[in-house]
Amino acid sequence: MAATDPANIRAALKTALKNGFPDAQVTGYILSSPRPPCFDVDIHEDGVNYDQSMHRGIDEWWFKVTALCATGVLDGAQKVRDGFLKSSGTGSVKAALETDKTLGGVVQNLHVTNVVPRTLQASDSDALYLGAEYTIRVFASGS
Amino acid sequence: MGYVLTDMSVTIGGTTVSSFIRSADVQMSVEDVDLTAMGATSRNHGAGLRDDRLTLEAFSDYTAVTGLDAVLNPLLGSSTGATVVVKPTSAAASSTNPSYTMVGVLFEYHPIQGEVGAAAMTPVTFLPAAGSKWTRATT
Numbered sequence: 001m002a003a004t005d006p007a008n009i010r011a012a013l014k015t016a017l018k019n020g021f022p023d024a025q026v027t028g029y030i031l032s033s034p035r036p037p038c039f040d041v042d043i044h045e046d047g048v049n050y051d052q053s054m055h056r057g058i059d060e061w062w063f064k065v066t067a068l069c070a071t072g073v074l075d076g077a078q079k080v081r082d083g084f085l086k087s088s089g090t091g092s093v094k095a096a097l098e099t100d101k102t103l104g105g106v107v108q109n110l111h112v113t114n115v116v117p118r119t120l121q122a123s124d125s126d127a128l129y130l131g132a133e134y135t136i137r138v139f140a141s142g143s
Numbered sequence: 144m145g146y147v148l149t150d151m152s153v154t155i156g157g158t159t160v161s162s163f164i165r166s167a168d169v170q171m172s173v174e175d176v177d178l179t180a181m182g183a184t185s186r187n188h189g190a191g192l193r194d195d196r197l198t199l200e201a202f203s204d205y206t207a208v209t210g211l212d213a214v215l216n217p218l219l220g221s222s223t224g225a226t227v228v229v230k231p232t233s234a235a236a237s238s239t240n241p242s243y244t245m246v247g248v249l250f251e252y253h254p255i256q257g258e259v260g261a262a263a264m265t266p267v268t269f270l271p272a273a274g275s276k277w278t279r280a281t282t
Contacts, residue, residue: 051149052262053202055233057162113260139202139262143162 004059004107004140006043012103013041013065013136020096034122036129037080039093040066044135056143058108063136066118067093068129073119077130084132085115093134107140152233153199155214155247156225161233163201163211165264169229169243170196171277193276196268197227197247203254203263211265212254224248224272238281246275 007028014028017039025031025038034040044062052058067084070077086092094112101110118131153161174191204210218225227247236242247269257263271277 052165053162054149054151054153054164054167055159055161056150057164058202111260141162 003056003143004061006061008106009061009063009103009138009140010041012106013063013097016097016099016103017041017065017093019099020093034068034129036068036070038068040064040068042066046135050142052139052142057141058139059142061107061138061140063138065093065097065134065136066120066131067134068120068131070130071127073128073130081117081130081132085117093132097134097136107138109139111137113137146231148231150232152228152230154226154228156218156227158209158214160201160211160214163204163265164199165202166200167229168196168198169277170198171243193271195245195277196270197229197245198269199265199267201265201267203257203265215249215252215265215267216254218249219252220250221248222272224269224275227269236280236282242280243277244280245269245277246272248272 010028014026017024017026021037025035028041030040030042031038042064044064046062049060052060069081069084083091084093088095097112098110102108103110113135115132115134118133120129120131122129151161151164151167153164153167172194174194176189176191178187178189201211205212207213224246226244228242228244230236230240230242232240234240250270251266251268253266256265
């Protein structure tokens, strides 16, 4: 297996999210002009733990996907977020990301470990977005 | 001089499995035979028989042919064992990268083990086949 390129993981996460949420805005990176429902994809603060096995066998990557469910924080937005937070089935972000735990062979294994609710403010306005931040643990080849 | 262990080389029966290995322990030991006689004021330790072993902790992998499970499973309990070679790095054996080789019998193997949410790990123990022990080489 070739060395892991985070760009390939981002692209694969984007594909998984697009497959689960065809109408959502997702580029595989942080969106400059988000239009909910949409997903930011970025490296998690826990970063990368290299050399989990010998001979560059396995690195541990941490990604985060931030879902912006809807504009505002009213009931409708909360219902959209509740749907995202489901642990399985259609509408579940975890299920969409874990449909193929190898992301088409890009990684060895993927696990959506947890999600926390977020209320985010737009950078260019006073608009509030109801969202959720998912943490994703990835084992990928190091060489 | 100390160094950080990231590139240890482990081959089992000619198949390199290094990339699955999280930790390895090449243990060379000699039995402590008590030769203390009456009147002695301290223990007399005799060097007995060699009693070596190799213990590994590896990431579980079920890939056909080249995966760890495919390599190890046929070896379990085989009295003839397999040649296992361990080096500090993947470079050729040398005076600064000695190889340790023995014919090992797979005595303990946990192909499925773990807890929910944790990486699936496989503990492995090889003991020497009859007459074998770790042999150090620098070429």
